[in-house]
Amino acid sequence: MLPLAKFWTWLGNYFLPLAVAWAYFVRNGPDEGVKISRGYWGLVASLVVGTLLILALTLYIREARKSNAIIVPPNTTFETESDRNLVISWGSVVTYFLTVLAALVVFCSRYADSRIHEWDKNVPMAPSFWGSRVAVWTQNCTQTSCYAVGNRFGADGKPLDYVDQYLPYVTDPALVVLALLLVLSVVALLIVIFRQPFVQLSQTDY
Numbered sequence: 001m002l003p004l005a006k007f008w009t010w011l012g013n014y015f016l017p018l019a020v021a022w023a024y025f026v027r028n029g030p031d032e033g034v035k036i037s038r039g040y041w042g043l044v045a046s047l048v049v050g051t052l053l054i055l056a057l058t059l060y061i062r063e064a065r066k067s068n069a070i071i072v073p074p075n076t077t078f079e080t081e082s083d084r085n086l087v088i089s090w091g092s093v094v095t096y097f098l099t100v101l102a103a104l105v106v107f108c109s110r111y112a113d114s115r116i117h118e119w120d121k122n123v124p125m126a127p128s129f130w131g132s133r134v135a136v137w138t139q140n141c142t143q144t145s146c147y148a149v150g151n152r153f154g155a156d157g158k159p160l161d162y163v164d165q166y167l168p169y170v171t172d173p174a175l176v177v178l179a180l181l182l183v184l185s186v187v188a189l190l191i192v193i194f195r196q197p198f199v200q201l202s203q204t205d206y
Contacts (some may be wrong), residue, residue, distance in 0.1 A: 002081060005073040008056045012096035015049045019103040026110045033150030033163035038205045039110030040149060046103040047178035052177045053096055054185040058192050116166050122153040137167050
């Protein structure tokens, strides 16, 4: 169980400051298109990290029940398997998942501002999130770069370097797949939590 606890601690400890820093840049970037692109990648990272944390916790709980151990993993920065502090252990669980939840809200909120633009135009294809995506599917583009997740042009009219392309078959479908994996990991966790532990019968039980 120690490798799972180390992975759990490493992932949670590194994601927390990175999420806080990235959220700052998402809300305080120079241009809207850049901030939307940052929001997209923050959302991708949050979905991946959330899924991995839940899977690590699920596997740890399953193994801990087999060993009749404490079901929450230790924060190996401060604890060992033989020297546990439940305040730190449970505090880490709450902190990690609140961080993931807050990150999902912040980054999803920013990405929701996305209005698809044609690559060389500074006017959105439609005035709404879903409307601009519907407009993409009604067109047929054969160029290398067709669409952007936001406005690629700054206030001075010059193209920006850090606004991502919008790929109809990749950009949003990737988020859907990652969100589905997150939901499935939550379902797996709930199954492990509420499933009755297996009790092996001894000879005298017959």
